Amino acid sequence: MRPNRTIxxxxxxxxxxxxxxxxxxxxxxxxxxxxxxxAALGDDNPAELWESRGEDLWKAKRxxxxxxxxxxxxxxxxxxVKGAYTVLPKYFEDSGKVEDLESRLVTxxxxxxxxxxxxxxxxxxxxxxxxxxxxxxxxxxxxxxxGMKMNVAGTHPKEVExxxxxxxxxxxxxxxxxxxxxxxxxxxxxxxxxxxxxxxTKTSDAQRAYTTWPAYRVSQGEVRSMQWRLNDCFRxxxxxxxEFASPASIALTMFLAKNANGGVMNAPAIxx
Amino acid sequence: xxxxxxxxxxMAGDKVExxxxxxxxxxxxxxxxxxxxxxxxxxxxxxxxxxxxxTVLSAEWGPAVSKNPFLxxxxxxxxxxxxxxxxxxxxGDKRTDEAVVAG
Numbered sequence: 001m002r003p004n005r006t007i008x009x010x011x012x013x014x015x016x017x018x019x020x021x022x023x024x025x026x027x028x029x030x031x032x033x034x035x036x037x038x039a040a041l042g043d044d045n046p047a048e049l050w051e052s053r054g055e056d057l058w059k060a061k062r063x064x065x066x067x068x069x070x071x072x073x074x075x076x077x078x079x080x081v082k083g084a085y086t087v088l089p090k091y092f093e094d095s096g097k098v099e100d101l102e103s104r105l106v107t108x109x110x111x112x113x114x115x116x117x118x119x120x121x122x123x124x125x126x127x128x129x130x131x132x133x134x135x136x137x138x139x140x141x142x143x144x145x146x147g148m149k150m151n152v153a154g155t156h157p158k159e160v161e162x163x164x165x166x167x168x169x170x171x172x173x174x175x176x177x178x179x180x181x182x183x184x185x186x187x188x189x190x191x192x193x194x195x196x197x198x199x200x201t202k203t204s205d206a207q208r209a210y211t212t213w214p215a216y217r218v219s220q221g222e223v224r225s226m227q228w229r230l231n232d233c234f235r236x237x238x239x240x241x242x243e244f245a246s247p248a249s250i251a252l253t254m255f256l257a258k259n260a261n262g263g264v265m266n267a268p269a270i271x272x
Numbered sequence: 273x274x275x276x277x278x279x280x281x282x283m284a285g286d287k288v289e290x291x292x293x294x295x296x297x298x299x300x301x302x303x304x305x306x307x308x309x310x311x312x313x314x315x316x317x318x319x320x321x322x323x324x325x326x327t328v329l330s331a332e333w334g335p336a337v338s339k340n341p342f343l344x345x346x347x348x349x350x351x352x353x354x355x356x357x358x359x360x361x362x363x364g365d366k367r368t369d370e371a372v373v374a375g
Contacts, residue, residue: 044293044344046339049278049340052278053275128311221338221340
């Protein structure tokens, strides 16, 4: 028996979204050590448990209409899951909206399974002792794009509009600390505590960050979606709560996803 | 009813390498919830692994093991052998899953 994550978790210091460009050699060594730790964990990512639960949920007949999600169009046609995460967010004719994965799943739960939008959005994130379908579905769908390149079109006028709105939100300063996403993610070598933060205005960092979400957070024991990541970034900035699957959250995702085009998906990843 | 385990068993040289992911909260009994009330302990206490019915590993676990634990070990065996893993937690809840050793 090899003591793996159990003990290693104690060693976990600072596994960030992605590293900046480390100046001092010492720092780059620390980052290398963290990379080694992550590689060791990669083999036993508990996100797999979410993926298999998500696959069951995708195929399960649920809701008032007693239907599965198998006919859901995630952007590559009804029922196509493979590679779908790489083209999202995307404009959908049927809903007349730009949707990311989470909001698209909500749409499908409403149109196919007959849930009300309130029901479909009720529990967006899991917590201690609370397993929610959304996390599992997100893990399952994202996993089907592993190894594929991000390829968000962003050409439809609505998509262009969302991207521009996302860019504005990214650079918008506000809140009690006069913060913006850009405050932490607009320059190299920024960090929160020991956690290196990616410079999301730089393609390589943007790709590295985006392609590793959703992720299993060891410290929380949960798979976290992109919607959760953004929601928590807003909390950390002391902004008003970013509403789940709201146009603002989708616009910001659009901005981040399109900037990550060409990056190879490796999610659900594992993070500290 | 607990979620299924993920079990992978494959040959690594002349031994079988078994990797198991278990879905479990593994509450220590030391934590408090948002209202300040202690969250009761809830963790896996015993883990048993058998190959073709013969016990190859039995472990006693405690609250120091992480949430959603991962277990990896090597034992004697050959392709086609049936690996069975069982855990029992302190609620008496148990879960058994099987896998066949890949070639």
